[in-house]
Amino acid sequence: METLQIGRAQLTWLNGGVNFLDGGAMFGVVPKALWGKKYPHNDKNQIELRTDPILLQLDGKNFLIDSGMGNGKLTDKQIRNFGVKEASSIDKSLAELGLRADDIDAMLMTHLHFDHACGLTKPVDNGYASVFKNAVIYVSQVEWDEMRNPNIRSANTYWEMNWKPVQEQVQPFENELAITDGLKMIHTGGHSDGHSILLFEDGDHTWIHMADIMPTHAHQNKLWALAYDDYPVTSVHQKEKWMAYGYQNRAWYTFYHDAYYRAIQFDESGERVDQVDRDRYEYKDHKKKR
Numbered sequence: 001m002e003t004l005q006i007g008r009a010q011l012t013w014l015n016g017g018v019n020f021l022d023g024g025a026m027f028g029v030v031p032k033a034l035w036g037k038k039y040p041h042n043d044k045n046q047i048e049l050r051t052d053p054i055l056l057q058l059d060g061k062n063f064l065i066d067s068g069m070g071n072g073k074l075t076d077k078q079i080r081n082f083g084v085k086e087a088s089s090i091d092k093s094l095a096e097l098g099l100r101a102d103d104i105d106a107m108l109m110t111h112l113h114f115d116h117a118c119g120l121t122k123p124v125d126n127g128y129a130s131v132f133k134n135a136v137i138y139v140s141q142v143e144w145d146e147m148r149n150p151n152i153r154s155a156n157t158y159w160e161m162n163w164k165p166v167q168e169q170v171q172p173f174e175n176e177l178a179i180t181d182g183l184k185m186i187h188t189g190g191h192s193d194g195h196s197i198l199l200f201e202d203g204d205h206t207w208i209h210m211a212d213i214m215p216t217h218a219h220q221n222k223l224w225a226l227a228y229d230d231y232p233v234t235s236v237h238q239k240e241k242w243m244a245y246g247y248q249n250r251a252w253y254t255f256y257h258d259a260y261y262r263a264i265q266f267d268e269s270g271e272r273v274d275q276v277d278r279d280r281y282e283y284k285d286h287k288k289k290r
Contacts, residue, residue, distance in 0.1 A: 188213060191226065
């Protein structure tokens with residue numbers, strides 16, 4: 001497991017699963033001739049995407065950024081359509097750190113699409129149960145409302161089994177929420193109407209978790225939005241705002257989906273000055289390693 005210390009915050013990437021999605025969908029209107037130079041793909045034009053929660057240990061608390069792909073919740077058809085090659089093994093990752101799911105104090109949910117929220121619950125004999133039963137679950141009010149009442153488009157990713165067992169743990173917020181000193185969740189919209197990012201500032205130390213507004217290092221260009229984005233113009237404007245802010249503060253950017261980098265630090269001009277590579281192994285249908 002890769003770790004990164006930024007000021008008071010220690011970040012550790014857990015194993016939340018992996019899937020392969022269409023590269024064109026992940027880069028929207030950007031031609032393959034461009035995105036193909038930035039992110040490896042297989043012969044089906046699919047790209048490898050992690051779904052790895054980040055354990056944030058800060059001020060004596062254990063926070064988890066998103067929850068992974070989960071286990072035993074997808075049908076064979078969903079596994080095939082979503083290109084899932086590996087389910088979550090978060091319990092094993094936590095055990096290697098001397099922790100259990102019960103030790104997580106809060107879940108910081110950037111949004112509630114299935115690949116971020118399936119790990120919140122697990123199958124039991126009579127349905128589904130909370131995995132992190134001692135954790136407060138923070139998510140924007142807009143996202144929480146749509147999760148429970150999805151529209152014709154979002155019904156494909158907002159599932160009752162991911163929210164109903166944990167509804168008593170959820171504490172939604174409006175606009176912005178201070179989690180602890182220096183750590184905020186900020187509602188941005190864009191990828192989903194309720195999408196949020198995380199901002200941490202501790203003196204000269206800054207990191208920003210852009211979640212699915214910038215899901216991989218290859219999405220650094222502020223104009224590169226996903227075809228999956230419900231509000232792509234909002235994504236572009238929010239990325240422009242937070243990339244400018246991060247560059248000015250030489251911030252680290254952390255990733256949930258990137259199969260190659262866990263985090264990258266950029267300077268004032270947007271040039272890479274440091275990085276945390278992901279320890280990785282090859283899948284058979286993977287075209288090349290970067």
